[in-house]
Amino acid sequence: MTFRTQILTLYPDMFPGPLGTSLAGRALEEGKWSLDTINPRDFATDRHRSVDDTPAGGGAGMVLRADVMASAVDHALAQQPDAPVLAMTPRGKPLKQGRVRELAAGPGVTIMCGRFEGFDERIFDARPIEEVSIGDYVLSGGEMGALVLLDACIRLLPGVMGAACSGDDESFETGLLEYPHYTRPQKWEGRIIPEVLRSGDHAKIDAWRQQRAAEDTRLRRPDLWERHRDVPDQSPSGAQ
Ligand code: SAM
Secondary structure, three states: OOEEEEEEOOOHHHOOHHHHOHHHHHHHHOOOEEEEEEOHHHHOOOOOOOOEEOOOOOOOOOEEOHHHHHHHHHHHHHHOOOOOEEEEEEEEEEOOHHHHHHHHOOOEEEEEOOOOOOEOOHHHHHOOEEEEEOOOOOOOOOHHHHHHHHHHHHOOOOOOOOOOOOOOOOOOOOOOOOOOOOOOOOEEOOEEOOHHHHOOOHHHHHHHHHHHHHHHHHHHOHHHHHHHHHOOOOOHHHOO
8 A cells, every 4th residue: 555645835846855765765666655745836816826924913924824725735635535634833742653653554644844934823723734843943844844754654664664674673662762783893993892792692682682772761861761661551552
């Protein structure tokens, strides 16, 4: 089944961008996912093809018009009624691996990319839209956020990473950060790969990895560590 993505953007040339190379690019060529861009400007009703206007109440910047964006969203919903509509916004729910897994298991996504000061608030009442943030910082547009979200989903699609790498023990999947990795040479600038990893004893290696994952999470991400200790279900689906 193809994971169908529709991107509402004023800058369609930004897609597939980096997702046209490497794993995602190959998966796109193989039809594991598809990409359609929808330009809200095509739904403008005036002769200047305006998509934005000045903020009600005054102030700097411009705001994306609800009527124009709604027409673009309706068009996207008509193409793919079963896909969730996400809007990239800094105030949205922070994107987590659990939500990425849910999205990747679905039919696809429609993503609205904001620009300027963002969207007229009324669009969020008028249409079924889930606001998503990729972090506590402000981008100049939603396109980079959409690329991040898509990349995270695409690598989880069946057959994209290959059977050898399920991603199940990667950071956030278990609620913890992943353990550290090493490769040859065995000794580099006086630093030696931990002996246990050279022992060939898989039970010991697993125990060492679990212990390092826990220790690194506690030190680097106390917020994740606290949640991990509080939540009994540590399976991938429980790692929201
Ligand atoms: N006025 C908005 C605010 O202060 O929250 C910022 C608007 S930002 C300059 C323009 C667009 O970039 C937003 O509408 C959104 O689509 C996108 N964007 C910026 N930061 C983001 C983030 N952290 N996560 C997701 N999208 C973001």
